[in-house]
Amino acid sequence: MAKIRLATIWLGGCSGCHMSFLDLDEWLFDFAEKVDVVFSPVGSDIKDYPENVDVCLVEGAVANEENLELLREARQRTKFLISFGDCAVTANVPAMRNMLGGSEPVLKRCYLELGDEHPQLPNFPGIVPELLDRVRPVHEMVEVDMYIPGCPPDANRIRKAIAPLLEGQTPDMTGRDMIKFG
Amino acid sequence: MSVKTLTIDGVPIAIEEGTTVLEAARQNGVHIPTLCHLEGISDVGACRLCLVEINGSPKLQPACVTEVAEGMNIRTNTETLQDYRRTIVELLFAEGNHVCAVCVANGHCELQDLAIEVGMDHSRLPYRFPEREIDVSHDRFGIDHNRCVLCTRCVRVCDEIEGAHVWDVAYRGAALKVVTGLNQPWGAVDACTSCGKCVDACPTGAIFRKGSTVAEMERDRDRLEFIVNARKDHQWTR
Amino acid sequence: MDLNELLEIAEKERQRAASVRIRCCTAAGCASSGAEEIKDRLEQSIKDAGLDNTVEVCSVGCMKFCGRGPLVEIDIPGVLYQQVSGDQVEAIVDALKQNKAAESGATPLDREHPFFTLQQPIVLENSGKINPERIEEYIAVGGYQNLYHVIHDMSPDEVVDEVTRSGLRGRGGGGYPTGLKWATVAKMPEGQKYVICNADEGDPGAFMDRSVLESDPHRIIEGMAIAAYAIGANHGYIYVRAEYPLAIKRLETAIKQAKRLGLMGSQIFDSPFDFKIDIRVGAGAFVCGEETALMQSIEGGRGNPRPRPPYPAQSGLWHSPTLINNVETFANIPAIVREGADWFASIGTEKSKGTKVFALTGKIRNTGLIEVPMGIALREIVEKMGGGVPRGEVKAVQTGGPSGGCIPAHLFDTPVEYDSLIQLGTMMGSGGMIVMDTETSMVDVAQFYMEFCRGESCGKCIPCRAGTVQMYQMLTKILRGEATLIDLEQLERVCGMVKATSLCGLGQTAPNPVLSTLRYFREEYLELLKDSPKAQGVASR
Numbered sequence: 037m038a039k040i041r042l043a044t045i046w047l048g049g050c051s052g053c054h055m056s057f058l059d060l061d062e063w064l065f066d067f068a069e070k071v072d073v074v075f076s077p078v079g080s081d082i083k084d085y086p087e088n089v090d091v092c093l094v095e096g097a098v099a100n101e102e103n104l105e106l107l108r109e110a111r112q113r114t115k116f117l118i119s120f121g122d123c124a125v126t127a128n129v130p131a132m133r134n135m136l137g138g139s140e141p142v143l144k145r146c147y148l149e150l151g152d153e154h155p156q157l158p159n160f161p162g163i164v165p166e167l168l169d170r171v172r173p174v175h176e177m178v179e180v181d182m183y184i185p186g187c188p189p190d191a192n193r194i195r196k197a198i199a200p201l202l203e204g205q206t207p208d209m210t211g212r213d214m215i216k217f218g
Numbered sequence: 219m220s221v222k223t224l225t226i227d228g229v230p231i232a233i234e235e236g237t238t239v240l241e242a243a244r245q246n247g248v249h250i251p252t253l254c255h256l257e258g259i260s261d262v263g264a265c266r267l268c269l270v271e272i273n274g275s276p277k278l279q280p281a282c283v284t285e286v287a288e289g290m291n292i293r294t295n296t297e298t299l300q301d302y303r304r305t306i307v308e309l310l311f312a313e314g315n316h317v318c319a320v321c322v323a324n325g326h327c328e329l330q331d332l333a334i335e336v337g338m339d340h341s342r343l344p345y346r347f348p349e350r351e352i353d354v355s356h357d358r359f360g361i362d363h364n365r366c367v368l369c370t371r372c373v374r375v376c377d378e379i380e381g382a383h384v385w386d387v388a389y390r391g392a393a394l395k396v397v398t399g400l401n402q403p404w405g406a407v408d409a410c411t412s413c414g415k416c417v418d419a420c421p422t423g424a425i426f427r428k429g430s431t432v433a434e435m436e437r438d439r440d441r442l443e444f445i446v447n448a449r450k451d452h453q454w455t456r
Numbered sequence: 457m458d459l460n461e462l463l464e465i466a467e468k469e470r471q472r473a474a475s476v477r478i479r480c481c482t483a484a485g486c487a488s489s490g491a492e493e494i495k496d497r498l499e500q501s502i503k504d505a506g507l508d509n510t511v512e513v514c515s516v517g518c519m520k521f522c523g524r525g526p527l528v529e530i531d532i533p534g535v536l537y538q539q540v541s542g543d544q545v546e547a548i549v550d551a552l553k554q555n556k557a558a559e560s561g562a563t564p565l566d567r568e569h570p571f572f573t574l575q576q577p578i579v580l581e582n583s584g585k586i587n588p589e590r591i592e593e594y595i596a597v598g599g600y601q602n603l604y605h606v607i608h609d610m611s612p613d614e615v616v617d618e619v620t621r622s623g624l625r626g627r628g629g630g631g632y633p634t635g636l637k638w639a640t641v642a643k644m645p646e647g648q649k650y651v652i653c654n655a656d657e658g659d660p661g662a663f664m665d666r667s668v669l670e671s672d673p674h675r676i677i678e679g680m681a682i683a684a685y686a687i688g689a690n691h692g693y694i695y696v697r698a699e700y701p702l703a704i705k706r707l708e709t710a711i712k713q714a715k716r717l718g719l720m721g722s723q724i725f726d727s728p729f730d731f732k733i734d735i736r737v738g739a740g741a742f743v744c745g746e747e748t749a750l751m752q753s754i755e756g757g758r759g760n761p762r763p764r765p766p767y768p769a770q771s772g773l774w775h776s777p778t779l780i781n782n783v784e785t786f787a788n789i790p791a792i793v794r795e796g797a798d799w800f801a802s803i804g805t806e807k808s809k810g811t812k813v814f815a816l817t818g819k820i821r822n823t824g825l826i827e828v829p830m831g832i833a834l835r836e837i838v839e840k841m842g843g844g845v846p847r848g849e850v851k852a853v854q855t856g857g858p859s860g861g862c863i864p865a866h867l868f869d870t871p872v873e874y875d876s877l878i879q880l881g882t883m884m885g886s887g888g889m890i891v892m893d894t895e896t897s898m899v900d901v902a903q904f905y906m907e908f909c910r911g912e913s914c915g916k917c918i919p920c921r922a923g924t925v926q927m928y929q930m931l932t933k934i935l936r937g938e939a940t941l942i943d944l945e946q947l948e949r950v951c952g953m954v955k956a957t958s959l960c961g962l963g964q965t966a967p968n969p970v971l972s973t974l975r976y977f978r979e980e981y982l983e984l985l986k987d988s989p990k991a992q993g994v995a996s997r
Binding site: 119125127128129131132134137173175180183209211212217 | 344
């Protein structure tokens with residue numbers, strides 16, 4: 037049987053969900069027998085999102101142009117997209133920027149008001165991605181097939197969510213163990 | 219004592235007249251979700267989570283303020299009700315700034331529990347990210363309006379049990395907020411006795427003890443019911 | 457005060473009347489276009505012309521054709537001038553002097569226009585005819601005789617029975633049978649009871665109750681007193697919004713006058729019946745028109761609705777049994793007592809008796825106040841009375857304000873009655889009737905009302921407080937062309953949820969303008985979606 041082609045991507049987040057994923061420890065060996073990791077910040081060195089991905093775990097909120105571009109690419113090339121962790125699901129901490137009235141006041145505060153040596157706004161078109169005015173959860177930008185909330189979702193939750201998928205079954209995403217935020 | 223017989227989710231029950239549907243359900247092991255309800259204080263029927271279907275009533279009725287009647291046939295958990303409840307919880311998450319990951323009440327929060335209960339793995343409604351204040355002018359307590367769900371438990375507990383009426387609500391619609399005194403900083407309100415009943419009543423991390431950090435705030439919910447019933451039950455300690 | 461004294465006042469007032477009367481509408485509509493100044497100038501000119509012995513200039517209430525104010529009527533030979541300006545005053549007086557009032561240069565209105573001829577005034581029978589600030593004029597047209605008759609010749613039960621048999625239904629919008637409401641309060645055990653007149657009219661575009669209060673305030677007082685007698689109350693409140701200063705002033709005047717003549721207070725008409733009325737001025741919250749919120753507000757609390765039951769009839773103001781009726785409902789009472797229940801029941805349709813006052817506004821030629829028998833076709837109102845739209849074609853009529861919906865032009869043959877309007881997805885409402893032409897975007901209309909409800913939600917219950925905000929945002933997204941079919945489905949889902957779960961009528965009906973425009977004008981929504989759903993074949997869903 038052909039292995040499942042799995043990708044993970046990391047948008048606006050702290051990488052905690054990926055760390056939690058690595059916490060799966062020895063189960064990762066079983067996992068590796070069924071899955072090819074074709075794109076991942078923690079499991080692959082490929083720079084371009086490949087075609088024909090079966091499952092993608094998306095960590096992080098959509099905070100800048102690069103996040104959006106990668107997410108759209110991932111959606112196009114992936115059969116089953118999982119919103120992975122609270123930032124992806126609710127936009128969580130990165131979205132606290134939204135309460136401050138968009139990207140501009142945040143940039144100004146950060147780079148001008150608090151800039152010690154050379155206060156200036158970052159501006160390298162094509163290199164430094166522009167911030168979106170509003171940080172959004174993944175499902176507001178693309179269609180999402182499954183949600184694994186949690187900040188981060190612990191390894192056990194990740195395993196209970198993913199293991200059934202490998203067997204072609206739908207996991208039961210209910211109850212405190214599976215969908216508690218935070 | 220007069221007794222009413224009725225059916226809740228198909229199970230026939232007999233219950234004392236004057237009991238609310240909510241109480242009748244609980245006594246018979248049927249759980250109905252609530253948020254603005256708190257044992258010991260009056261009910262206002264505001265959160266709409268406890269709405270149930272009652273045969274013969276064209277409208278859904280809030281279980282917390284509806285008294286049992288003879289022959290009632292009540293359904294507490296139909297698919298329609300489940301969807302309404304999830305939408306209500308989504309509306310609550312969307313209207314405030316509820317970031318569980320950095321909240322003092324994480325793990326001990328009724329809103330968070332409700333989200334789990336109604337199966338909310340994400341909000342179908344967009345978050346609004348309103349600009350809200352934090353008031354930490356009181357010596358011992360603080361209120362973070364970002365986390366307030368406007369259940370008015372603090373208002374009722376302060377008015378009905380402590381008798382201080384420090385809390386009230388001001389403005390309307392999306393601008394509605396709970397206020398202390400005449401919309402003054404909490405610390406400037408002389409009427410506040412610092413009894414902490416509002417802290418125990420708050421379902422989320424909105425009203426907190428200063429110095430608590432993420433996931434540290436636990437509340438003593440039964441304390442209020444105990445205080446209310448102490449004299450009646452002649453129970454002075456617990 | 458006894459009947460003879462009352463009749464004496466009436467007779468004296470009839471004797472006093474000058475041979476010719478110039479009536480100037482000084483209700484809010486005409487007042488806003490300078491009616492007071494016109495009236496003063498007319499008075500001066502009459503004096504200057506030496507006609508003040510035979511001609512009297514009087515201030516009266518609404519003469520209905522509000523869009524053409526200031527209105528001035530001369531009773532002999534019977535001419536109604538529209539849009540009277542200050543420089544026409546001399547000409548009017550000159551013409552009057554030469555008995556050629558019709559040729560004065562001011563523009564007369566055609567009294568044979570369907571706008572007038574299709575009206576059937578009951579509630580507005582004195583409106584525009586008597587001076588609302590003089591109780592004598594109300595008495596001269598038979599006022600307070602009904603109250604006398606009720607107190608002396610009828611038992612409270614007979615009054616309730618009369619109202620029940622009349623078939624009158626609540627004019628505030630819900631259409632609850634008035635007699636049944638009265639009977640419920642009357643049957644509550646004896647003790648403190650209250651009568652409340654809900655004058656918190658707040659629908660955008662509605663000004664029926666304001667006109668009644670400004671034009672015939674004693675009628676409301678008499679109606680309330682009859683109700684109080686019937687249900688056993690001795691205290692009434694009129695809850696009127698602060699935005700109606702003239703109505704408040706005229707009510708205050710009327711109450712003072714009624715007290716002075718012993719028509720209010722203790723032992724009215726030398727009977728054991730006591731009744732007094734206090735005015736409570738609302739602070740501008742739409743939700744205070746909801747009866748439980750209104751009572752909270754009268755009690756001095758925040759105007760928040762509470763769950764019902766208990767209904768006001770069982771436990772209302774200060775936990776006492778309370779009767780709450782709308783202005784127009786009370787205004788019908790004196791006529792029902794005078795002419796009898798059978799007479800009233802003969803007007804209108806089987807389930808909607810009597811007449812209804814509508815404020816006809818929007819994109820229509822003839823703007824104003826109309827009182828028509830129930831069952832009249834919408835087409836008669838819009839096309840004949842209203843004269844159609846100035847440009848383009850009529851598209852729809854909105855009734856019921858923020859709680860109602862739009863009726864498309866192809867359904868204009870529908871009779872105006874409670875149940876037929878509900879079947880169309882709207883409601884009678886308190887009487888706002890806003891006409892829309894083909895240039896009007898129905899999504900815009902829906903957004904307008906949602907914005908209104910969003911701002912007026914008291915915030916107590918979550919579906920209304922947060923749901924209206926979400927619905928408003930979705931409508932805005934649709935109008936900006938940023939929405940997809942998924943958003944539209946989401947909008948409908950939230951509409952259904954807010955309707956089913958909100959605590960009071962405001963929230964329960966807030967989705968109606970959206971639902972009704974979706975029902976009849978769905979294609980306007982679909983056209984605004986960004987992924988051209990028509991191409992995907994979903995337009996026929």
